Amino acid sequence: MAEFHAYRNIKLCSKDCLCLFVCPTGATNNETGQIDFSKCIGCGACANACPARAITMIPNKYPKQQEKNNYVINALLDIAKSKIEEIKLLNGLMEKVTDEEKKLLKALMHSNVVIIEDLMRESGFMLPQSKNAHDLLIKISRDEKIKDVANKLLDKIRVNE
Ligand code: SF4
Numbered sequence: 289m290a291e292f293h294a295y296r297n298i299k300l301c302s303k304d305c306l307c308l309f310v311c312p313t314g315a316t317n318n319e320t321g322q323i324d325f326s327k328c329i330g331c332g333a334c335a336n337a338c339p340a341r342a343i344t345m346i347p348n349k350y351p352k353q354q355e356k357n358n359y360v361i362n363a364l365l366d367i368a369k370s371k372i373e374e375i376k377l378l379n380g381l382m383e384k385v386t387d388e389e390k391k392l393l394k395a396l397m398h399s400n401v402v403i404i405e406d407l408m409r410e411s412g413f414m415l416p417q418s419k420n421a422h423d424l425l426i427k428i429s430r431d432e433k434i435k436d437v438a439n440k441l442l443d444k445i446r447v448n449e
C-alpha cells in the first residue's frame with residue numbers, strides 16, 4: 289500500500305490540467321476537483337508536475353500523538369480559557385468603537401480562535417484521526433440530536449490507533 293496520497297488545493301489550482309496528463313491511474317481526473325484517493329498510488333508525479341504547487345503529498349498514516357501529562361493538558365486548557373475571556377472582552381467593545389476599529393477587533397478575535405484551536409489540538413482533542421476525537425464522536429453519537437452528524441464523521445475519519 290502507498291505511503292502517501294495526493295491532495296489538491298483547489299484554491300491554488302490554475303486548471304492547466306498537467307496533473308491529468310501525468311497521473312498513471314486517472315486519479316486526478318475527477319468531476320469534484322478532488323483527487324480520487326481510491327485510485328491514487330502515491331507516486332507524486334502530479335505534485336512534481338503542478339506549476340501552481342496546488343498538490344501536496346499527504347501521509348496515509350500520521351505519527352502517534354505525543355503523550356501529554358495532566359499538568360501540560362491543564363496548562364493548555366487554562367490558556368485556552370484565557371483566550372475565550374479575551375474574545376468575550378473584545379466582543380463587549382464592539383458597540384463602542386468605529387467601523388475601522390471593529391475590523392481590528394474582529395481580526396484579534398479570529399486570531400484568538402485560531403490559537404484556541406491550536407491549543408485544543410495540542411491537548412489531544414482535535415486531531416481528527418486521534419483516538420480521543422474518535423472516542424468523543426462515539427460518545428456524542430448516542431445523542432439523538434447530533435447522532436447523524438457524528439455517525440457521518442465516524443464513517444469518514446479513520447482512527448489512528
Ligand atoms: S497541475 Fe496543478 S494547477 Fe494544473 S490542474 Fe493539476 S492541480 Fe491544477
Ligand code: SF4
Pocket residue numbers: 293294310311312313314315316323327328329330331332333334335
Ligand atoms: S500521486 Fe500519482 S497516482 Fe496519485 S494522483 Fe498524483 S499522479 Fe495520480
